[in-house]
Amino acid sequence: MTIPIEMQFRYQHPLGARAPYFDGLLQGRAMGSRCAVCARVSFAPALCCTSDFQWVELPGTGKVVAATHGFALIAMDGADNLALGVVLAPALVGQQVRLCLAAGPAAHPTQAAFFQVDTGNCMASE
Amino acid sequence: MAACDVVVCGGAVRPFGRSRDESSPRDWVRGVVDGALDDAGVERREVDAIVLACESDHLSMQLSPGALMVDEAGLLPCPVMRVECGGASGAAAVRAGVMHLMSGLHRCVMVVGFEHAASHLAADDVRRLYGLSFDADVEGMTGVGATQLYALSMRLFMARFGITEARMAQVSVKNHGHALHNPWAHLPRQLSVEDVLASRPVSAPYKLLDCSPLSDGAAAIVLMRAGAAPGPVGARAAILGSACASDHVRIGDRARPEWFSSKARAGKVAFAMAGIGPQDIDVAELYDAYSGAELQAIAAYGLAAPEQLAQLGFGAADRLSVNLSGGLLGQGAAPGATGVAQVLALARILTGRFGLQPARTARHALADAHGGVATVTVAHVMGLL
Numbered sequence: 001m002t003i004p005i006e007m008q009f010r011y012q013h014p015l016g017a018r019a020p021y022f023d024g025l026l027q028g029r030a031m032g033s034r035c036a037v038c039a040r041v042s043f044a045p046a047l048c049c050t051s052d053f054q055w056v057e058l059p060g061t062g063k064v065v066a067a068t069h070g071f072a073l074i075a076m077d078g079a080d081n082l083a084l085g086v087v088l089a090p091a092l093v094g095q096q097v098r099l100c101l102a103a104g105p106a107a108h109p110t111q112a113a114f115f116q117v118d119t120g121n122c123m124a125s126e
Numbered sequence: 127m128a129a130c131d132v133v134v135c136g137g138a139v140r141p142f143g144r145s146r147d148e149s150s151p152r153d154w155v156r157g158v159v160d161g162a163l164d165d166a167g168v169e170r171r172e173v174d175a176i177v178l179a180c181e182s183d184h185l186s187m188q189l190s191p192g193a194l195m196v197d198e199a200g201l202l203p204c205p206v207m208r209v210e211c212g213g214a215s216g217a218a219a220v221r222a223g224v225m226h227l228m229s230g231l232h233r234c235v236m237v238v239g240f241e242h243a244a245s246h247l248a249a250d251d252v253r254r255l256y257g258l259s260f261d262a263d264v265e266g267m268t269g270v271g272a273t274q275l276y277a278l279s280m281r282l283f284m285a286r287f288g289i290t291e292a293r294m295a296q297v298s299v300k301n302h303g304h305a306l307h308n309p310w311a312h313l314p315r316q317l318s319v320e321d322v323l324a325s326r327p328v329s330a331p332y333k334l335l336d337c338s339p340l341s342d343g344a345a346a347i348v349l350m351r352a353g354a355a356p357g358p359v360g361a362r363a364a365i366l367g368s369a370c371a372s373d374h375v376r377i378g379d380r381a382r383p384e385w386f387s388s389k390a391r392a393g394k395v396a397f398a399m400a401g402i403g404p405q406d407i408d409v410a411e412l413y414d415a416y417s418g419a420e421l422q423a424i425a426a427y428g429l430a431a432p433e434q435l436a437q438l439g440f441g442a443a444d445r446l447s448v449n450l451s452g453g454l455l456g457q458g459a460a461p462g463a464t465g466v467a468q469v470l471a472l473a474r475i476l477t478g479r480f481g482l483q484p485a486r487t488a489r490h491a492l493a494d495a496h497g498g499v500a501t502v503t504v505a506h507v508m509g510l511l
Contacts, residue, residue, distance in 0.1 A: 002148055002246070005187070015263060022263075044264045046379050066383070068277035069329040071270055073378055082378030084278075086268050108267040 015109075020055050021045050022109035028101030028122070030058040032079055043079040060099035061118055067091040074115060085115040098122060130399055131511055132224050132365040133355035136166025137347035137470035142312040142458030145245045145342040151186060152198045154344035155240050159199040162346035167356055168234060173348070175232040176206045179219035179239035181461035184255050186242050201236060212259055212497020213415065214370075215239065216345065217465025217504035220493075223349045224368045224506075233354055239462035240344035252340060260498060261375050272415070273329040273337060275499045279377050280331060280418035282384035287432045289421060291331050295322035297417040298335050298455055300441055305452025307482060310467065312341045312458025322417075336417040338453075343460030345467040352511050360510060363473035367399030367507035375501050386419075386500035389426035393492075393505050400490075400507035404428040407446060407507075408488035409475050411468040413495045414453040423494055424448065427505075442486055450475060450482060465495040465504065472508050 015022050021044060024031035033045030036052035043058055062076035062083065072091045073082045091097060097115040100122035106112035116122070138161025140154040163170055176199070178192045188194055192208035211218035216239035223237040243252065257266040260275060283289060299319055305311035317335065325335040355362060371391035377383040397403055404427055412427075414420035420440075425432035429446055440448035451457045451471040454464065472491040474480040491508040 013263075018263065042379065044261075044376065044378075046374075046376070066278045066281040068274050068281065068331075069327075071268075071274045071278065073278050073282075073383060081376075082383065084265050084268070084270060084275075084376065084378055086270075110264065110268045 018045055024057070025109045025113045026106070028060070028099060028113050030060040030076060030099050032056050032058050032076070040080045041078055042081045043076045043083050046081060062097055064091045064093050064095045064097055067093060072097070072115065087115050089116065091115070091117065128228065130224065130228060130366050130368060131352040132227050132349050133352050133357070133362045133511060134364065134469060134473035135168055135348040135350055135355050135357070136162055137345065137466070137473070138162045138165055139310040139463070139467050139470060140344040141310045142341035142343035142460050142463070143244070151240045151242045151344065152194070155195045155238055156199055158344045158346035159201070159236060159238060162236065162348050166348040168348050170200060172234045173201055173204060173236045174234050175226050176201050176204050176236045176238065177219045177222045177226065178206060178208045179210070179215040179237070179462040179466065180208065181210055181212060181215045181241055182255065185247065185252075195238065199236075199238065211502055211504065213413065213459070213461045214465055214495040214497045214502055214504045215462045217468070217493065217495035217506070218370065220347070220365070220465055220469050220506060221368045221370060221504055224365055227349060227351050233350065235349045236346060237349060237466055238344070238346040239464070239466040241460035241462040242342055243340040243460055244342045265376060272499070273332055275377060276416045276419060277329040277332050279383050279499055280416065280422070283418065283422055284331065286384055287425070288436055289418065290436070291323060292319055293436055294331065294336055294417040294421065295319040297414065297420045298322045301414060301420070301449045301453040301455040303456070304442070304450050305456025308452050308457055311452045311456050312339055313456055314452065315456070331418070332416055338415050338455045338459045341458030341460040343458060343463040343467070345463040345470060347466055347470050361477060362511050363476040363508060364511035365469070365506050366401070366509050366511070367396035368505070369393070369395035369399065370502065370504045371395070372502045373500060375498055377499055384422070386422050386426040386503070388496065388500050388503040389423055389494065389505070390428070392503040393427040396505040396507045400509065402490055402507065406490045407492045408490055409447045409450060409472060409486060410492040411451060411453065411472055411494065412448055414449055414455050415459065417455065419500070420448060420453065422500070427492065427494070429492075442482065447486055450480070450486060465493065468493040468495065469506060469508070476508060476510055
């Protein structure tokens with residue numbers, strides 16, 4: 001015998017010390033972390049040598065390092081790591097991309113911004 | 127520390143696949159525990175600890191499954207510990223079993239793993255749950271899934287070492303083919319490279335037949351140290367080295383997103399513990415969640431030079447045989463059970479009991495499993511003792 005079960009959960013989920021990163025995405029801005037010890041810049045923010053870091057705003061532009069369906073690894077200008085980015089249109093390795101604000105409300109801050117090929121204007125290709 | 131000498135006395139597997147017989151994971155666990163005791167020739171009362179692996183309570187609909195399953199398996203009042211480490215949950219449970227024994231705290235440990243992952247939830251619900259198994263806040267909520275993350279890592283590996291999609295397809299053909307000889311396998315298939323290349327694109331470079339399935343399944347093994355274990359000395363399969371290592375959870379934070387450094391590190395430790403090197407491995411069960419991940423694992427462990435991956439084969443007749451069970455691609459993937467079943471398969475290969483035709487003689491074996499995109503790797507080196 002099998003029985004159907006349906007469960008729904010509602011969370012009030014805290015984002016902790018990384019909140020400015022998510023807040024930045026809601027505004028289409030790229031907020032990264034700079035390690036207080038070695039000055040390594042990470043976007044998304046990452047703890048590095050110690051838990052001490054400063055927030056730094058990046059220009060939001062970068063270059064595609066690897067791409068697959070809907071996602072890319074992006075070397076952000078000013079960052080030392082690679083960012084996982086949502087790309088709405090197929091991206092090619094080496095292409096310049098820019099972080100853009102999505103139209104309409106987002107279910108989660110990480111769905112509020114995406115990358116598109118950089119034409120200097122976020123809305124150009126929409 | 128004393129040399130690691132944990133004998134795999136015996137074990138059992140509930141065949142991996144999509145359960146259609148209305149049985150419950152509770153039935154599977156009882157079945158594999160009974161089967162393992164029988165196979166090991168060990169009495170139930172001899173077992174003095176149980177380690178249980180299960181990746182997700184969301185999948186099993188059972189929090190604290192250790193407490194339930196020790197009762198269900200008729201092993202009260204044994205101490206019980208539940209172990210979780212993503213796809214390496216079963217392997218981490220084996221490692222916890224090794225720790226139970228090498229610490230001297232216990233004499234006979236039952237390691238059990240199960241997962242109810244394939245048959246009872248909508249595919250999209252399962253995909254969303256597994257999206258939370260990476261960095262849920264930063265990446266999981268974007269909608270990214272395992273396939274995209276593995277694909278991005280593999281894209282860089284392909285570019286760096288000249289691996290083609292056809293070479294990756296050969297891995298899928300090999301492992302699905304190996305599964306034809308494995309009664310526990312989910313997807314035994316006679317495939318061609320063309321079949322794999324023509325299968326539905328999922329996330330480039332991966333096509334459907336490059337991706338392992340999610341499976342229901344369970345596995346159990348009985349572990350004892352060599353001094354106490356039954357069986358003829360010199361002909362028992364044993365765990366000689368056990369290691370675990372971790373890497374940044376987000377692949378973009380890794381210096382080389384294509385390089386599985388947790389495997390390189392875990393392998394180094396496990397090989398040193400066993401007193402051998404990667405060149406001594408004859409058979410390996412590697413965590414081929416995706417076809418390319420097998421090649422990434424071979425390279426990271428140093429089992430072959432990455433520059434040679436395009437040319438070398440790793441079938442039953444080759445110097446190094448990889449995933450004779452079929453691996454995750456062919457045997458299937460039930461995260462809690464996978465690492466346990468890997469160790470049992472290798473134990474049976476080492477002792478000539480796996481039913482391979484022709485038999486594959488092997489002196490040393492490597493079991494490899496990981497959670498995330500090789501974020502946490504658990505490695506076991508095995509041999510005869």
